[in-house]
């Protein structure tokens with residue numbers, strides 16, 4: 001922005017001024033920017049578009065306080081974000097793509113296929129609009145909505161930089177988490193550009209099982225994924241996170257827990273266990289509470305820090321893996337025959 005504005009003969013500091021108006025004060029027109037001269041405002045108006053990249057089409061409230069937002073983008077496509085209130089924080093779960101190409105067999109978004117990437121503005125506006133509507137109370141952002149963030153790396157990085165830059169939103173990197181299914185070379189690329197929390201969706205401790213439920217594993221197997229993940233520069237005093245969706249009788253046995261324990265033993269990390277959220281037409285079931293606790297107990301015996309994620313917003317299809325923005329499922333792959341991913 002500085003370069004563009006100075007090339008046009010304007011002062012360098014105007015870029016910061018604009019950043020403050022747009023991201024801190026929520027200006028939605030150049031005319032609101034009263035400390036700019038009329039000529040400057042006219043020039044900006046004739047050069048840029050300033051406005052929202054989407055509108056809130058629907059808002060649903062869950063019995064547990066979770067809110068799901070359906071957004072309509074300017075081209076009519078739809079995405080969802082979920083706002084999850086907890087004791088000491090309010091976490092907004094945002095989308096990075098319309099649909100997803102990776103086709104994990106347990107995820108409703110994966111059944112839509114990839115429709116398109118979100119632009120940096122569309123990633124940011126989910127936060128801007130929901131934060132605005134909830135009186136500025138959003139404290140944390142997780143990229144666990146629709147889409148694979150690392151399949152949209154360039155736009156993701158631009159959005160992250162705008163979120164964290166002091167001149168724009170100025171959010172702490174400790175409050176931002178990017179979740180990935182494991183596009184290995186992009187983990188390194190992301191780490192070269194930003195430091196944020198990283199959550200890796202592992203979901204299986206052995207390649208043959210992971211291949212079945214996450215086709216991306218055929219390209220980037222577990223060993224390579226873990227090697228790249230441990231090198232990722234998470235913020236100071238934060239630990240790498242692994243997510244593990246528990247699917248009844250698929251990846252939730254004692255043996256799976258021991259294999260996972262051996263795999264992650266000694267790595268500075270946390271594991272988040274997510275009991276499968278059922279969403280028709282996905283062909284899995286949620287394990288019993290006893291199974292989940294037993295799985296956790298085995299991991300704890302390895303000295304690993306494990307949490308069971310409480311599912312929120314299930315009644316409004318707002319929990320992990322339930323977001324589809326009313327798009328129809330294109331194909332349901334059976335758990336054994338998942339196709340390769342198309343990036």
Ligand code: SAH
Pocket residue numbers: 106107108143144145146147148149179180181199200201203243244245274275276277278279320321322
């Ligand atoms: N594409 C990214 C981020 C979006 S998915 C990724 O895969 O990490 C966010 C999380 O939801 C992932 O950890 C994924 O494994 C989990 N998930 C997907 N479907 C789920 C379901 N039906 N029940 C519970 N968790 C699910």
Ligand code: SF4
Pocket residue numbers: 100101102103104107108109110111145146147148181201
């Ligand atoms: Fe895509 Fe993540 Fe769902 Fe897999 S779990 S299909 S990567 S959104």
